[in-house]
Amino acid sequence: MAYSQIITLSARIAENTAKVNHYLAANNLPQPSFGIDAPLQSLIPPTEPDIAAARQAVIHDCLELRQLMLGPKEHLSSFQHNELVSQHVILRFRLAEAVPIGGETTFKQLGIASGLNEAQLRKFLRYAMAQRIFTEPRPGVVAHTAASRLLVEDQGLYNWLRFSTDDLWHAACRTGDALAQFPGSEEPNETGFALSNETSKDMFHFLSEHPQRAERFAAAMRFFTQRPGLEPVHVVENYAWEAIREGGTIVDVGGSHGIISIELARQFPSLNFVVQDLDEPVVRYAEQQCPSDLSGRVQYMVHDFFEEQPIRGAEVYFLRAVLHNWSAKYAKKILRALVPALKPGSRIILNEPVIPEPSQVPPEMAARLRANDLVMLELQNGGDREMVDWETLFAEAHHGFRFHGGKKPPGSNLWILEAEWAG
Structure with missing residues (x-):
């Protein structure tokens, strides 16, 4: 008899869980837990890609197995509108800070400290406890878990x-x-x-x-x-910055504090950088924080990227996670504002999400990518784009752009996309 999908998934979960468990045991690392002194994140380092992949496979396969075991009707009714309500109350009324780390308090004491009705507060906290946020070691007593402790310390x-x-x-x-x-x-x-x-x-x-x-x-x-997958190293090591002419200029459009430019300046001492941002307090603070040995090559300026680009003839105009904030109408406006400054051969380098086709990623990863896409819609009517959307965006922004596609560096959440100005 052929194995069913649920048997295949359960066997794969067991196999990959054993891999993770063996790695933790062999390296004398603690097991996953929500106890107050438990590890706060995965202890598998980036130098162990096979073990990290096994862990991710367990997460993805457990999700799929759960969905199959629920079936369509129970799956649809399993989504909870109250998923964030306890976190909202805990954070808004700073309840985590009222619980001593390593100690205990009571629902009554928390009600007095927060001004909340004790009976109502108990409802929120007990729902949070079902999500492993706080624990009730004895009736009426509240103590921290590793998760609730983070709300105080991080x-x-x-x-x-x-x-x-x-x-x-x-x-x-x-x-x-x-x-x-x-x-x-x-x-x-x-x-x-x-x-x-x-x-x-x-x-x-x-x-x-x-x-x-x-x-x-x-x-x-x-x-x-600061999440894994967004480190500057992915940008520094996965584009041919060394091919830019000596003394060349890179304009970091909407670059905030300039973390990418600072890392690039350290690695490529023959290049110069201009970091632009609309928020003048951010720009002035970044100027003060810029390492003194780079201050001559990393400059900051206030600039609205919807207005004409003032730095003309740069080799590269770099935009990181800028265009996904905006709808196509405004993303094209940002690109068109660069046009008067471009010279033949100028490059537009984007560090942006690219949404894969639905069949290219596991459901759990697809849900996370699509959720990020929806966030941009909810906030700004923006959104993440598929590769064909990026190509269309440049084509519609101006006929002088030549879009060359891009690549996703290993371990990165963002792609490096490139377009060239042909005039």
């Missing part, structure tokens, strides 16, 4: 989760309303984010008027960009 994660529950979640809830109210819109101020904040402004202009939320957003983005 400020970057805290800011990211606040942004997720206060901004992204609310924007997602109103996106259907935005689609009904503004059908087919490419405008960045006709979105779920705009409706959820009762504003006629796009997200960036709205945040500029709310400094506290803007700082939280900036902190959340700093945390997000």
Whole structure:
């Protein structure tokens, strides 16, 4: 009798789990757990790609096996609208900070500290406990798990989760309303984010008027960009920067603090860099933080990338995770603003997501990629693009662009895409 898919999956899960377990045991590493002193992330280093792949396979296969075992009807009803509600309350009322790490408190004490009704608070925390956030060692007593402890000790994660529950979640809830109210819109101020904040402004202009939320957003983005797969090394080592003429200039458009330019400047001392960003406080802070040995070759300037590019004749104009924030209408406007500055042979290098065709990735990875795509729609009417969309974007922006495609460096979440100005 031929093996069914569920048997194949369960056997593969067992095989790959054994690989991970053997690696942990052989290297005297602790087993995965949510105990308060448990490892906070995977202990498998990038130098062990086979073991890392086995771990990812377990995650993907467990998801598929669960879906098959549920079946279509139970699968559809398994999605929970309350998935983030406990996190939202915990973060908003800073409940994690009211629980001593390594100690205990009670629901009553947490209610007094937070001003929340004890009976209501208990509902939220017990739902969170079902998600391994906090534990109840004895009835009425609350203590930390490794997950809830992170909400106290990891400020970057805290800011990211606040942004997720206060901004992204609310924007997602109103996106259907935005689609009904503004059908087919490419405008960045006709979105779920705009409706959820009762504003006629796009997200960036709205945040500029709310400094506290803007700082939280900036902190959340700093945390997000520190995830594995977004390291500057993927850009530094996977493009022929050494082929650029000595003394050549690279313009880092929308480059914020210039982390990519700084790394490139260290590796390629014959090149010069100009980092541009619209936010003047960010630019001035970045100037102060730039390593002194690079200050002559890494310069900063305030520039709105919708306006004509002031640095003319550069060898490369580099944009990292910029265009996916914008609909095709505005992405083309950003590219067209470069045109007056371009010389024949100038390169446009993008470091952006590229969405693969549905059959090219496992369901769990596809869901994550598509979720990121939806985030850009919910916030700005932007979105991630398939390769054919990138080709179309350059073709429609100007007939002088020649799109050469790109590649995804091993271990990177972003592709390196290249277009050339032919005039």
